[in-house]
Amino acid sequence: MGKDKRTKKFAQVKRLLSLKDSRLKPKDRIKKKKKRTANPENISQRELPQASSAMYFNYNTQLGPPFHIIVDTNFINFSIKNKLDIVTSMMDCLYAKCIPYITDCVMAELEKLGRKYRVALKIAKDPRFHRLTCIHKGTYADDCIVKRVTESKCYIVATNDKDLKKRIRKIPGVPIMYIAQHRYSIERLPDAYGAPKL
Numbered sequence: 001m002g003k004d005k006r007t008k009k010f011a012q013v014k015r016l017l018s019l020k021d022s023r024l025k026p027k028d029r030i031k032k033k034k035k036r037t038a039n040p041e042n043i044s045q046r047e048l049p050q051a052s053s054a055m056y057f058n059y060n061t062q063l064g065p066p067f068h069i070i071v072d073t074n075f076i077n078f079s080i081k082n083k084l085d086i087v088t089s090m091m092d093c094l095y096a097k098c099i100p101y102i103t104d105c106v107m108a109e110l111e112k113l114g115r116k117y118r119v120a121l122k123i124a125k126d127p128r129f130h131r132l133t134c135i136h137k138g139t140y141a142d143d144c145i146v147k148r149v150t151e152s153k154c155y156i157v158a159t160n161d162k163d164l165k166k167r168i169r170k171i172p173g174v175p176i177m178y179i180a181q182h183r184y185s186i187e188r189l190p191d192a193y194g195a196p197k198l
Helices: 073-081 086-094 104-112 115-124 141-151 162-169
Strands: 067-071 098-103 130-132 155-158 176-180 183-187
Touching: 067 086, 067 141, 073 086, 073 104, 073 115, 073 176, 086 098, 086 183, 098 104, 098 141, 104 115, 104 130, 104 141, 141 155, 141 162, 162 176
Parallel strands: 067 098, 067 155, 098 130, 155 176
Antiparallel strands: 176 183
8 A cells, every 4th residue: 555645734824714704794704904094294203312423433533642531449449459550550551641530429439338448549539530520319330430421422431340341332432441461451442552452
């Protein structure tokens, strides 16, 4: 006996009743039409954020010596652990004059950390560090830094915080300075010749 030659049924679809079928009631036989309004007044508009005029592809042309660097709390702590002088190490990394900035939120965080981090607080109060005043409520430094950087893209952010780095990477044209191999390194800044190649 031979085998039955049956073809496989690919992509089987659930069987539907025809509109002419006698089992359907008269009200169910009418095909429902989808209503589409092509009114020009109802067209939805997407509003995208205005791109900065300083952006040339992914490169920010606003950045140039002297570099303005916003310093985060843990960047100061990691600099102390690695025995790096902040201002001179920044200059070694960028081969240019650097002006470190500290926001009021970062100062508040350092003060909250207590006596263990008094050396970091003493470094932050150095006259070479410029203070940026904060108007907002609360003392969460990450939000403050992200907001400041999105408003004006003339800053480099110095941090070793993974979450903050992730948030800043979403903002185009903002370089991130961090500590790697006991030296300062920078990402998203092509002119940094002093940064070690990783």
